[in-house]
Amino acid sequence: MTKQKLTKRVVESAPVPETGEGRIWDSEIAGFCLRIYPGTETRQGHAAKPVRRMFAIKYRVRGIQRWLTLGEHGDGPDKLTADRARKEAASVVVDARRGIDPGEARRRIEGLTVKGLVELYLEKGPDDKPTKRDSSWAMDRTNLERHVVPLLGKMALDTLTRDHITGMIRSITAGKTAKDVKTKLRGRSIVKGGAGIADRTYSTLRATFNWAIDKGHFAGPNPCAKVERKLRPAVERFLSEAQAQDLIAALDALEADATISERQGAVYRLLLLTGARRNEIAGLRWTEVDFDRRRLVLPPSRTKAGGRTGDRRISLNDMAFGILQRLYKTRGRSQFVFPATKGDNGYATSESKIWRDKVLPKAKLEGVRIHDLRHSFASFALADGASLPMIGKALGHANSRATERYAHLSDDPVRALAERIGERFSPKA
Template identity: 35%
Template sequence: REILGEIATGRDPAAVRDTLRRRPTVADLCERYLAEYASQHKKASSCKTDAANIRHHLLPLLGRLNVAEVSRADIDRLKRLVREGKTAADFRTGPRGRARVRGGSGAANRCLALLSKMFGLAEQWGWRPDASNPCRHIARYAERKVERFLSTQELGRLGEVLRARAATVPSAVAAIRLLLFTGARLEEVLGLRWDAVDLERSLLRLADSKTGAKVIYLSAPAKQVLAGIPRLQGNPYVIAGALAGRPLVNLEKTWRRIREASGLPGVRLHDLRHSFASAAAAGGQSLLVIGRLLGHRSSLTTERYAHLAADPIRHANDATAEHIAGALQPRKAESITPIRRPRTQST
């Protein structure tokens, strides 16, 4: 239609086609986003996630479209197809690697957020008119937050398996124990370097976590785990991988075996962080303290543990009320035994 309009004004059709072909596509937008924005403003792990979403979801569905012509209907269609798993895949990434690309509501929402940012930048770069972001008014899918906390019995079973596997997969077992004892994120433990460990002050000083610079406090059990990890020459990482000088990059395969042996199907590594928060709440710690322990930037993130933090208060409330209720109960009349006087003997 645009070509016909240009021809009607007297322009050369071939020149019009060349102009349209030179217009930036969504693939061009993705490339520029990664090179000029993500690499400058986002952490390496976030850049990697964005690149994966672009490669697996955005490019197959939108890559060839001109940036200026992407409509709200195109975005809505992508959101629906990703949710339905149309872009899901399972493939090898090397001799020992495997990648699973999943769809679902969460993946669709992340793609929508990424596209919204990219089309906002497209407006700044002059690739779309101002206030034309096609992601506006596209509602995100509702996601059910899965909160899984290990019970005392489940922790006991996990502990037995960890002790049994310590000799065969020591790095993986050490990583899992650190997750449990610190409440740290998985990437924080796997990316931990020895120069960030301060055993004397019982601290981990992370220069680059998900929420920026962060301090993790080390308990006695956490320090014991770290003290038992050998420092490999030439490897700066605490949780060493199979490759020289590199960290362990994938704990999922080993974790799946450990959780199955522990009778914990479906429990994710991230649930160990939730379990740490649950234990803190059960111990009477406030939401403020729990948020500081977990390194939450916003108190809203910690609100998911509000029902757990209320448990000690609820127990104290019950005990106090029961004590008062007991005091209000009528006392039973004390039975009085009359004193019998001794009989006097007649003489």
């Protein structure tokens, strides 16, 4: 842990981390620190973000640990010099010793509402969670803006209770926030309700409050904590070998009569053959296909685990490798393996509709989801004797807990072995 007196020279010369957050703790005032966040380069449609140096203090009041962001380093009217930040930090320590929470007092003066917190989280959160994917942030924005804000947006944070959170979950489940939103010229965003959306929205809001507490924007406790929910049983389906063969035969037939193209059918074949997630295949770029080593190499920004596991490497068996070789011969100018039919920059996003309207009826696999192809890959691997750690590595899981859902499948090959042994001693007809 780095400790030194936070002076103007120390603050301005503090090293900037490549990712995440750097901290320097003051050597004189306990809990007083400088938090350094790296900037970002200019991206299409987004301006570059400068390096940020924030003064903060961690303190304990009435037995509870708190964080309070004091402000950003600088000389402007809305910035803090090192000397001024030191005085504010010392004042926080004195108040905390008296049982006064200065952070709570500040938040009450500001009157931060749930809507204000949502806006703050969506603005500042990406800097604090650099490994979280853009698609995950887009989902968070939808959950918060389309469901939380309409129901709780006007409420002050310190008036929110578990009963309000429970009511929110009940309302979303009942579809009270569902609507058809016009987003742009000929654009629509169909906002759905239901138990699944309610559960994901609750989890997003809980994470939002945890972030706010950690960053000192809210004194807590988290109103989403200890909320009793009706847990939904995990819905997982695994294709049998015969069903998988039926799926392949259905894709062959649909391609043969030009109901779907070979490129459209290849998406589902690769999902079954690799165990990859839908967007990992649908959004595949040619630069991510390593033909020499017969594998896919996806950067952290394209994987669910993000930077926790580095690049995701997906091995290609002969069948999957052959599919990509054939597609490469007919590639166009697009960087994507499965380019959109309209436009030059995007990738196809119609796999769900094609799956629902064409593939499932032909294969007679009612109720099977595209994601179940990933589960089926794991099921076949386990039946062939692969260990759970090996399956987790193949599926790109960040921890073993995600793979443990397949543990019960290990009974199937064991049972088959027992049956074969039993047949040795059964009476012969």
